[in-house]
Amino acid sequence: MQNFTFQNGTEIVFGKGVEEKTGEKVKEFSDRTLFLYGQGSIKKYGIYEGVVSSLEDSGIETVELGGVQPNPRLGLVKKGIDLCESNDLDFILAVGGGSVIDTAKAIAIGVPYEGDVWDFYESDKTVEKALPVGTVLTIPAAGSESSSGSVITKEEGGYKRDVGSEKIRPKFAIMNPEFTYTLPDFQTAAGAADIMSHVMERYFTNEPDVDFTDRLSEATLKTIVENTPKAIEHPESYGPRSQIMWASTVAHNDLLGTGREEDWASHKIEHELSGMFDVTHGAGLAITFPAWMKYNYQKNVERFAQFAVRVWNVDPDFFSLEETALQGIHELEEFYKSIGLPTRLEDLEEEISEEEMKEMAAKCTEDGPVGNFVELNETDVLKIYKLAQ
Amino acid sequence: MQNFTFQNGTEIVFGKGVEEKTGEKVKEFSDRTLFLYGQGSIKKYGIYEGVVSSLEDSGIETVELGGVQPNPRLGLVKKGIDLCESNDLDFILAVGGGSVIDTAKAIAIGVPYEGDVWDFYESDKTVEKALPVGTVLTIPAAGSESSSGSVITKEEGGYKRDVGSEKIRPKFAIMNPEFTYTLPDFQTAAGAADIMSHVMERYFTNEPDVDFTDRLSEATLKTIVENTPKAIEHPESYGPRSQIMWASTVAHNDLLGTGREEDWASHKIEHELSGMFDVTHGAGLAITFPAWMKYNYQKNVERFAQFAVRVWNVDPDFFSLEETALQGIHELEEFYKSIGLPTRLEDLEEEISEEEMKEMAAKCTEDGPVGNFVELNETDVLKIYKLAQ
Numbered sequence: 001m002q003n004f005t006f007q008n009g010t011e012i013v014f015g016k017g018v019e020e021k022t023g024e025k026v027k028e029f030s031d032r033t034l035f036l037y038g039q040g041s042i043k044k045y046g047i048y049e050g051v052v053s054s055l056e057d058s059g060i061e062t063v064e065l066g067g068v069q070p071n072p073r074l075g076l077v078k079k080g081i082d083l084c085e086s087n088d089l090d091f092i093l094a095v096g097g098g099s100v101i102d103t104a105k106a107i108a109i110g111v112p113y114e115g116d117v118w119d120f121y122e123s124d125k126t127v128e129k130a131l132p133v134g135t136v137l138t139i140p141a142a143g144s145e146s147s148s149g150s151v152i153t154k155e156e157g158g159y160k161r162d163v164g165s166e167k168i169r170p171k172f173a174i175m176n177p178e179f180t181y182t183l184p185d186f187q188t189a190a191g192a193a194d195i196m197s198h199v200m201e202r203y204f205t206n207e208p209d210v211d212f213t214d215r216l217s218e219a220t221l222k223t224i225v226e227n228t229p230k231a232i233e234h235p236e237s238y239g240p241r242s243q244i245m246w247a248s249t250v251a252h253n254d255l256l257g258t259g260r261e262e263d264w265a266s267h268k269i270e271h272e273l274s275g276m277f278d279v280t281h282g283a284g285l286a287i288t289f290p291a292w293m294k295y296n297y298q299k300n301v302e303r304f305a306q307f308a309v310r311v312w313n314v315d316p317d318f319f320s321l322e323e324t325a326l327q328g329i330h331e332l333e334e335f336y337k338s339i340g341l342p343t344r345l346e347d348l349e350e351e352i353s354e355e356e357m358k359e360m361a362a363k364c365t366e367d368g369p370v371g372n373f374v375e376l377n378e379t380d381v382l383k384i385y386k387l388a389q
Numbered sequence: 390m391q392n393f394t395f396q397n398g399t400e401i402v403f404g405k406g407v408e409e410k411t412g413e414k415v416k417e418f419s420d421r422t423l424f425l426y427g428q429g430s431i432k433k434y435g436i437y438e439g440v441v442s443s444l445e446d447s448g449i450e451t452v453e454l455g456g457v458q459p460n461p462r463l464g465l466v467k468k469g470i471d472l473c474e475s476n477d478l479d480f481i482l483a484v485g486g487g488s489v490i491d492t493a494k495a496i497a498i499g500v501p502y503e504g505d506v507w508d509f510y511e512s513d514k515t516v517e518k519a520l521p522v523g524t525v526l527t528i529p530a531a532g533s534e535s536s537s538g539s540v541i542t543k544e545e546g547g548y549k550r551d552v553g554s555e556k557i558r559p560k561f562a563i564m565n566p567e568f569t570y571t572l573p574d575f576q577t578a579a580g581a582a583d584i585m586s587h588v589m590e591r592y593f594t595n596e597p598d599v600d601f602t603d604r605l606s607e608a609t610l611k612t613i614v615e616n617t618p619k620a621i622e623h624p625e626s627y628g629p630r631s632q633i634m635w636a637s638t639v640a641h642n643d644l645l646g647t648g649r650e651e652d653w654a655s656h657k658i659e660h661e662l663s664g665m666f667d668v669t670h671g672a673g674l675a676i677t678f679p680a681w682m683k684y685n686y687q688k689n690v691e692r693f694a695q696f697a698v699r700v701w702n703v704d705p706d707f708f709s710l711e712e713t714a715l716q717g718i719h720e721l722e723e724f725y726k727s728i729g730l731p732t733r734l735e736d737l738e739e740e741i742s743e744e745e746m747k748e749m750a751a752k753c754t755e756d757g758p759v760g761n762f763v764e765l766n767e768t769d770v771l772k773i774y775k776l777a778q
Binding site: 011017220 | 390391392397398400401403404405406597598600602608611612631647648
């Protein structure tokens with residue numbers, strides 16, 4: 001087990017009707033906030049009204065900015081920065097899923113910074129200051145509501161890059177599982193793959209003596225595997241929806257990575273895909289993660305066998321742990337298929353050429369090899385894209 | 390699943406050599422601290438030197454107070470309050486286990502309060518102000534290093550009472566698993582029972598739709614069950630010691646109780662025991678918890694069957710979940726015995742008379758019934774003490 005520090009002070013306000021507390025929570029930090037949201041589904045499903053009336057009750061002045069897209073774009077971030085500056089706003093309230101929250105974080109960094117906010121995404125530049133961010137979560141997937149990270153796509157060149165800093169960890173996350181009742185099945189499924197990937201990026205490590213976080217991770221994975229099909233079958237069921245929503249936060253609040261070397265190659269391999277082709281991030285992960293596994297499981301067959309047995313209830317074959325390991329990967333793929341996700345590049349609408357794969361592999365590794373479980377160079381990444389065909 | 394709020398901002402600094410950061414961490418809050426410790430084992434095993442030199446390096450002025458006993462006493466709390474007042478100290482550094490940390494928290498409440506600090510323990514009086522507390526943990530058991538609670542015993546009458554407030558949640562917890570290498574086996578075992586009890590007090594609930602926290606709880610329990618015998622057999626093994634230490638914190642940092650109605654009757658029943666007879670708290674719990682289970686399992690046989698199967702690998706008897714449930718309780722008792730803990734009152738050194746049991750049952754319920762899984766009145770509690778004979 002590696003040395004670690006862990007601190008996550010995001011206040012989680014969870015349950016039915018908690019959106020009524022939005023105004024009161026914002027008020028702890030500011031009277032003037034940017035109200036950021038996505039494609040308008042919050043207006044269709046009544047979430048908007050609840051949040052607005054709570055903000056009004058607390059006397060919070062708001063300036064609205066809608067239109068955040070999946071794989072959120074730098075352009076809207078800059079618009080948000082301008083709005084904050086011209087209206088003297090000093091808080092960012094994100095109402096939506098990971099894309100909205102990541103955009104909020106980017107705006108929060110950009111406002112007090114004199115240069116181009118993209119500087120933080122394309123380099124290791126340290127975030128010194130950021131406005132406080134609060135969230136009302138509507139899609140359990142990205143875990144951004146209590147994480148220290150933000151992922152933004154620069155339109156020019158399709159670069160999808162991330163930044164991490166304690167300064168952008170949200171102050172609070174307001175989470176009403178009922179808000180997820182109206183999610184399309186595909187989005188529920190893609191969310192599940194995103195959540196599971198956050199756990200698996202940490203799970204696949206060569207670090208010894210990590211039993212506790214192994215078991216917590218397996219617990220989280222099983223929760224998603226059991227509850228996602230239920231949520232898809234009965235979208236308005238509080239039980240499964242609440243399990244998924246809370247698990248999505250814990251999956252990415254840093255707890256499950258404590259003491260471990262994390263991997264994150266599958267995410268980087270996916271980021272090229274959704275950066276260039278605008279694939280839903282979770283769906284992209286359902287393609288890249290199993291391919292990454294097939295390419296790398298032999299590095300630590302025992303760990304993959306443990307994954308198969310403990311998460312997927314595979315009967316272990318002690319005479320061939322390799323068989324057991326492969327069965328676990330197969331179960332993961334079958335699960336993704338069963339909830340309607342693509343698991344191969346050919347399942348996507350857009351056809352991806354050999355040339356494009358080469359371009360993605362080159363961009364993915366342009367800062368050097370990716371991953372820690374196994375370090376992958378450009379050739380490895382290209383082979384993984386090919387395995388995913 | 391119930392609505393909940395969850396926030397735990399304690400900074401965990403975990404691993405080998407982390408005591409070197411003590412001074413730097415204290416410095417974030419103060420230049421003048423009370424240095425509180427227990428019976429002097431920290432001096433025997435070199436922990437003291439590491440902490441002192443780190444405090445010196447950061448230029449922190451300290452006033453020392455040693456002598457905290459297990460089941461910590463109000464008398465020493467008052468001595469600490471006086472020392473802080475007369476030396477103008479505005480930070481409390483607790484170096485030790487739960488007793489030292491709970492004492493630190495009591496002092497932290499007492500310094501800015503004009504009345505008797507016991508007021509907070511014997512009533513529901515709200516803590517308005519407290520000095521900041523930091524900890525260097527040496528015994529994984531109580532979970533006090535990141536919890537909002539403190540338990541103190543008033544010598545007169547042997548009352549053991551608690552207080553809970555966000556104001557006393559420690560700012561940081563410095564946790565080096567190597568510090569636990571020298572723990573006597575009995576203390577390692579009693580710590581395990583304490584940790585497991587913190588999980589089980591939350592696990593045994595009638596709240597539906599709590600799969601996620603069920604699974605996280607089972608993960609934590611399995612970690613303790615697997616690693617405690619290893620730590621006892623090989624005291625200087627970093628793997629098991631680190632798993633136990635981190636699990637002890639997570640067991641009581643509020644995560645595992647999110648969305649659940651918690652019970653806490655077994656703790657209250659035990660508090661009377663260790664309040665009157667000075668039994669080690671964890672050892673007392675190894676006696677009261679199985680007895681509580683035997684008295685109450687029929688309220689929710691399914692949950693006890695799940696506990697048996699998932700934590701203890703009991704083969705479920707679907708034709709008699711009751712058998713399965715009882716087997717789980719039996720496994721817990723056998724585990725406690727296997728690590729050298731008492732599981733019956735008769736295993737204790739002091740003999741406890743019928744009259745004394747009656748007195749404990751009366752004191753335990755003097756503010757009304759205890760517990761939530763099943764509400765227990767004085768008669769019930771007496772029956773549980775008798776079941777524990």
